[in-house]
Amino acid sequence: AQSVTQLDSQVPVFEEAPVELRCNYSSSVSVYLFWYVQYPNQGLQLLLKYLSGSTLVKGINGFEAEFNKSQTSFHLRKPSVHISDTAEYFCAVSAPRGGADGLTFGKGTHLIIQP
Template identity: 90%
Template sequence: AQSVTQLDSQVPVFEEAPVELRCNYSSSVSVYLFWYVQYPNQGLQLLLKYLSGSTLVKGINGFEAEFNKSQTSFHLRKPSVHISDTAEYFCAVSDGKAAGNKLTFGGGTRVLVKP
C-alpha cells in the first residue's frame, strides 16, 4: 500500500520569501508523484508531476519539485512567493497501474503568504 506524509500542516511565509513544502511517500513499487494546489473554495489544480527522467521537475506558477528516491521525498519549492500563492497544497502518489491510476493524497499543507 502506498502512503504520503506531508510534514507541515501549515507554513506561514512572507511575500517574496522562498518556501519549501515537504512530502515523503512510501510505496513498494515504482511511483509517480504529483503536487496539486487548491485555492479557497475551488477544486484541485495540477502544479507539477514526476513520472520519470530528470529528478528536478518544473511546474506552473514558478514552482518546482525534486524527486529523491533514496529519501523517498518529493519536496516542493518556490524561490519567491506572492500573496496569490496562499492556498492548500497536496502531494499525491500513484503506482501507475493502468486500471484506475488511483491517487493517494497527503494531508495537505496550508500556505499563508503574509505581506
C-alpha cells in the first residue's frame, strides 16, 4: 500500500514570489506520482505527473516538480506565483503494477496568494 504526506496544510505567499509545496510518499514498490489542482468549487485537474525518465517534470501554468527517489519526495515548485494560483493542491501516488483502484491522495495544501 502507498501513502502520501503533504507537510503543509496551508502556504501563504506574496504574489510574484516563488513557492514550494512539499510532498513525501511511502511505498514498498515503485510508483507513479502526480500533482492535482482544485480551484474553488471545481473538480480536480492534473497539473503534472511523473511516470519514468527525467526526474524534473514540467506541468501546466508554469509549475514543475522534481522526483527524488532517495528522499521519497515529489515537491511542487513555481518561480513566481500569480493571484490566480490560489487553489488547493493535492499530491497523489499510484502503483504501476498495482490494482485498478485509482490514486492515493494526500490531504492537500491550500496555496494562498497575498497581493
